[in-house]
Amino acid sequence: MKAYAEMTRDELKALARELTAQYREMQGKDLKLDMSRGKPSLAQLDLSMGMMDVLSSNDDLTCEDGTDCRNYGCLDGIKEVKELIADMMEVAPTNVIIYGNSSLNVMYDTVARSITNGVMGNTPWGKLDKVKFLCPVPGYDRHFAITEYFGIEMINVPMTPQGPDMDMVEELVSSDPSIKGIWCVPKYSNPQGYSYSDETVRRFARLKPAAQDFRIYWDNAYTIHHLYDNDQDHLIEILAECKRAGNPDLVYKFASTSKICFPGSGIAALAASPNNLEDIRKQLSVQTIGHDKVNQLRNVRFFKDIHGMVEHMRKHADILRPKFEAVERILEEQLGGLGIAQWTKPKGGYFISFESMDGCAKEIVARCKKAGVVMTSAGATYPYGKDPHDSNIRIAPSYPPLNDLELATELLCLCTKLVSVEKLLKEEKLPKRAAAPAEAAPEQNEA
Amino acid sequence: MKAYAEMTRDELKALARELTAQYREMQGKDLKLDMSRGKPSLAQLDLSMGMMDVLSSNDDLTCEDGTDCRNYGCLDGIKEVKELIADMMEVAPTNVIIYGNSSLNVMYDTVARSITNGVMGNTPWGKLDKVKFLCPVPGYDRHFAITEYFGIEMINVPMTPQGPDMDMVEELVSSDPSIKGIWCVPKYSNPQGYSYSDETVRRFARLKPAAQDFRIYWDNAYTIHHLYDNDQDHLIEILAECKRAGNPDLVYKFASTSKICFPGSGIAALAASPNNLEDIRKQLSVQTIGHDKVNQLRNVRFFKDIHGMVEHMRKHADILRPKFEAVERILEEQLGGLGIAQWTKPKGGYFISFESMDGCAKEIVARCKKAGVVMTSAGATYPYGKDPHDSNIRIAPSYPPLNDLELATELLCLCTKLVSVEKLLKEEKLPKRAAAPAEAAPEQNEA
Numbered sequence: 001m002k003a004y005a006e007m008t009r010d011e012l013k014a015l016a017r018e019l020t021a022q023y024r025e026m027q028g029k030d031l032k033l034d035m036s037r038g039k040p041s042l043a044q045l046d047l048s049m050g051m052m053d054v055l056s057s058n059d060d061l062t063c064e065d066g067t068d069c070r071n072y073g074c075l076d077g078i079k080e081v082k083e084l085i086a087d088m089m090e091v092a093p094t095n096v097i098i099y100g101n102s103s104l105n106v107m108y109d110t111v112a113r114s115i116t117n118g119v120m121g122n123t124p125w126g127k128l129d130k131v132k133f134l135c136p137v138p139g140y141d142r143h144f145a146i147t148e149y150f151g152i153e154m155i156n157v158p159m160t161p162q163g164p165d166m167d168m169v170e171e172l173v174s175s176d177p178s179i180k181g182i183w184c185v186p187k188y189s190n191p192q193g194y195s196y197s198d199e200t201v202r203r204f205a206r207l208k209p210a211a212q213d214f215r216i217y218w219d220n221a222y223t224i225h226h227l228y229d230n231d232q233d234h235l236i237e238i239l240a241e242c243k244r245a246g247n248p249d250l251v252y253k254f255a256s257t258s259k260i261c262f263p264g265s266g267i268a269a270l271a272a273s274p275n276n277l278e279d280i281r282k283q284l285s286v287q288t289i290g291h292d293k294v295n296q297l298r299n300v301r302f303f304k305d306i307h308g309m310v311e312h313m314r315k316h317a318d319i320l321r322p323k324f325e326a327v328e329r330i331l332e333e334q335l336g337g338l339g340i341a342q343w344t345k346p347k348g349g350y351f352i353s354f355e356s357m358d359g360c361a362k363e364i365v366a367r368c369k370k371a372g373v374v375m376t377s378a379g380a381t382y383p384y385g386k387d388p389h390d391s392n393i394r395i396a397p398s399y400p401p402l403n404d405l406e407l408a409t410e411l412l413c414l415c416t417k418l419v420s421v422e423k424l425l426k427e428e429k430l431p432k433r434a435a436a437p438a439e440a441a442p443e444q445n446e447a
Numbered sequence: 448m449k450a451y452a453e454m455t456r457d458e459l460k461a462l463a464r465e466l467t468a469q470y471r472e473m474q475g476k477d478l479k480l481d482m483s484r485g486k487p488s489l490a491q492l493d494l495s496m497g498m499m500d501v502l503s504s505n506d507d508l509t510c511e512d513g514t515d516c517r518n519y520g521c522l523d524g525i526k527e528v529k530e531l532i533a534d535m536m537e538v539a540p541t542n543v544i545i546y547g548n549s550s551l552n553v554m555y556d557t558v559a560r561s562i563t564n565g566v567m568g569n570t571p572w573g574k575l576d577k578v579k580f581l582c583p584v585p586g587y588d589r590h591f592a593i594t595e596y597f598g599i600e601m602i603n604v605p606m607t608p609q610g611p612d613m614d615m616v617e618e619l620v621s622s623d624p625s626i627k628g629i630w631c632v633p634k635y636s637n638p639q640g641y642s643y644s645d646e647t648v649r650r651f652a653r654l655k656p657a658a659q660d661f662r663i664y665w666d667n668a669y670t671i672h673h674l675y676d677n678d679q680d681h682l683i684e685i686l687a688e689c690k691r692a693g694n695p696d697l698v699y700k701f702a703s704t705s706k707i708c709f710p711g712s713g714i715a716a717l718a719a720s721p722n723n724l725e726d727i728r729k730q731l732s733v734q735t736i737g738h739d740k741v742n743q744l745r746n747v748r749f750f751k752d753i754h755g756m757v758e759h760m761r762k763h764a765d766i767l768r769p770k771f772e773a774v775e776r777i778l779e780e781q782l783g784g785l786g787i788a789q790w791t792k793p794k795g796g797y798f799i800s801f802e803s804m805d806g807c808a809k810e811i812v813a814r815c816k817k818a819g820v821v822m823t824s825a826g827a828t829y830p831y832g833k834d835p836h837d838s839n840i841r842i843a844p845s846y847p848p849l850n851d852l853e854l855a856t857e858l859l860c861l862c863t864k865l866v867s868v869e870k871l872l873k874e875e876k877l878p879k880r881a882a883a884p885a886e887a888a889p890e891q892n893e894a
Contacts, residue, residue: 040518042515045515045518049504052502052504052506053503053504056499056500057496057499057500059499061499068489069711070492070710070711071492071709071710071711072486072711073711100547100548100738100739101547101738101739102735102736102738104734104735104736105735108733108734109734112559112563115562115573116559116562116563116573116597117596124573126562126571126574127573142733142736146733146734149564149730149733150563262517262518263519264516264518264519264520264738264740264741265516265739265742282596285592286555286596287551287552287593288549288551288552288555289551289589289710289711290711291711292547292548292711292712292739292742293712295712295739295742
């Protein structure tokens, strides 16, 4: 396969005609596929239907310690679910607060509380002129939406395969007291599937923030979401590492069972130091009488323990793995060696990160859409929806059936080729003109 | 029965000795009873065990419109549950947002959002020097805890059997732009069981607040929680009344199924005008991907429709009614005509409000506790826990079995008599001394 950059203008023109014809053919197929969000597929959902059978009217809905799950009480979760989730989060049950159905909501709440009431006695952020968060990019759009909603200024920090650029993180965090947090998806990151290296985690635990109320927002969304049995990423446990480093209060750790059982009907949790938990419980006791204990019991009765949960995740992996491998195979077959795209090959999580040539991502996603395949909006993986290179596309292979996924990936490859050729043709024109007119300039990212 | 105030000093002294002996006897019974919170009893919880059977692995967890309740999506609730809850709240489904398991959490969230992001474009309360709420008293301690947590100044407004003192509400709301809300439990109020009169509701809908972002927090927690079949309170629907009065955005209405099925495993909701809902959905879409739709479906499949829900509430009433009647009977038998206490006789809800002589409530509750009966803390029904008369005690008859409840009520009566006699004896002493020493003064409410 010849790299596009090495092609002559005539070769590119011929290729553009060929690709345009192929694209029209794809449009004729009337596809309606969705690769936009990290949703489990129907086959994955079916894995958890047993959840609907573990509690019946013949069952006793009482906990081991006598708590009646049907009534009020038990603010931060029943003992059994704390043990299960603590094992999942690799922390002690005493470090865990069990919440409702959404870890996103817990993160929202954590930021909101910091704004209205401050962090462990520090000035509420709402009383400060400026509050900033570091955002490893590309990253998770819903994280960025929370900080944007609250008017928090977001600063991009580049991601590497080992995690965020820690030189930059250390410098910023130690010098600017208005930086109050950093969004992290440390394992099988969204969207790259990268896992933070041991060095990265150790450097996080040893941060010396200028702000006393700086916290690491450690969203361990994919903690047991491996694709392979023996080839798994492993992370140093951050809460313990912070404690060892003398920074016990530095981190909030978030997780949920949303992508283990049913999204929306799982259990979310936060793990933190005793000081942080004391601060948080003050709020929690005002906010609610308690979360859904019947559902907590349902989760425990279904998974039984962490081993049951891990075995359950193997079944998810058996469904997800062929999808990730199909996407990677087609990307390699169609785009390998062309010099117009790169992509990650994660060993877990829900996403593959795709990098087109600069200035092409929006147009590729738009072309996919016009041929019936919805991708995550280009730019969504950056704060304010602004990808400065307009190059990142998040691929979510989980939801479509395998055949549909293959079709959608082929369309993505085709659109990538087409948009890349068009870009190269435009760029070749540029040197011939004194001033490039706007319409011939490389595609710019919109506000 | 002779009123205590008409007794001679010797009669009071003799009575004190007799009551003290009775109290010691009660202490010997080693009671461990709880009349503190509005918790459903085990018999009531058993009514909803069928909830555990309506969804099994053989059932289709798909909505009428094709929404798969097992997966992500459907931010503000499935269509079926909106219809059910809208019927319960007496509004149109389009005016309803379905939340998680706790209406308290929805109210917390509503105040928090107003602080961080403001109400419909108005200045966020967090940027204002002073924010105040009106609090009809006695009222619900968890309401007051929310406004206290956020540093909102609370102003007491006296309750009457027709609702809050509307002259005072109108004057304050129309003159002070820092007043941003009022906490209301309009039907079978907590703790009195009063329901707002038609005139009260109409005056609420016609308020002319000085603050554009003033809202009525209408917590209709006991909307279908009647004790009697034919003798039920009825409320003018506030959302419709506000619309008719030209004030469509004036009210947030809250409700949940917590005391209909299982507390903590029910469905909470908010009803408001389209303008308010638009404002709220902006937040909601940042806060969560969606609430627990499987549980929404479970609620709908169990109750089927509002008629099913109302029939279900008759079964609750059959369990609750004898308890309320027993408490009222014992109070009348033991305290009627003594001139030392008054109490309400609600036709629904979860509470009876009890008024002792001034300065006696804390001591009565303390004496009950020493004899093994836990009541709601005296003062809890007032903002900051400060009952200026130290006279209000909330009776929650729902949880204990009938026999226990009768014992607990008898103890309450005994403690009331004892503390009242002691108070009268102390007061009689007062005129004899130039300056009453601190220990002889009437019990004062602590900070």
